[in-house]
């Protein structure tokens with residue numbers, strides 16, 4: 001009898017495990033091949049009104065290749081948009097989050113903490129667009145330690161500062177808010193951390209080992225803001241009025257198999273899409289806060305399209321495009337196979 005019970009338990013576990021595995025989607029290699037060496041670490045993405053995915057090619061793994069904005073056409077061809085402005089001190093740009101402002105220009109976080117340990121070197125770029133042509137790249141805000149996710153609502157731009165470095169406290173991060181009219185290349189905004197009127201929210205990451213804080217952020221169709229707190233694997237929700245005043249905050253989703261929460265995008269159905277860098281997974285969170293692990297695999301080089309330390313994902317139609325930034329951090333080791341993945345939803 002006891003053996004029979006054991007057998008039933010084993011069979012049940014096997015079936016449960018198998019069905020969970022079956023629900024996971026298998027990512028495939030984007031573009032049918034690895035990226036060339038000159039495109040060695042993709043990160044932030046946004047979709048333009050032209051239907052292209054605009055992509056930050058941060059090239060953190062091989063900085064001898066200049067950081068660029070690329071775009072991906074609806075038939076998955078890659079085009080170059082513009083080379084980004086090197087920092088005078090480090091000689092490189094390190095773009096992460098990217099978004100179109102309501103003025104039709106691109107706003108991009110330049111995370112100089114990838115290039116230097118000196119605090120305060122990170123910036124926000126404005127890439128002036130004329131139709132599909134990029135005209136110039138200029139600095140419109142500076143003084144960040146690690147400018148990261150970036151998003152927009154109306155004439156506002158929101159930026160995640162992953163490390164406020166407040167008096168050496170590595171657990172504090174936050175969200176800055178700017179009016180587009182303030183972002184003038186003639187006179188860039190200089191942010192100053194705690195006490196800066198642009199800093200509308202400070203986040204405390206509780207994880208003592210992974211202290212990485214505010215990361216991806218995005219608005220849903222109602223204008224509610226969601227922010228990833230990377231180290232605590234939680235998605236925070238905040239309401240911000242039109243004057244930039246935070247009126248409520250809550251934990252919207254946490255845990256449920258998420259190990260970390262990195263880049264975030266929200267699709268047209270208000271599903272939140274998150275790259276779980278440490279968990280090597282792509283997560284969907286429904287508007288009702290149900291956490292779904294869409295794809296996940298072990299550490300890899302990504303040669304067959306496997307997830308390889310993904311840092312951002314974005315849904316376009318029935319495909320989810322994944323940037324495998326492939327940084328040496330947590331369980332992952334940087335390798336020489338540079339890839340993006342695509343997950344087909346249908």
Ligand SMILES: [Ca+2]
Nearest residue numbers: 301302308337
């Ligand atoms: Ca790789």
Ligand SMILES: [Ca+2]
Nearest residue numbers: 300301333335
């Ligand atoms: Ca790898």
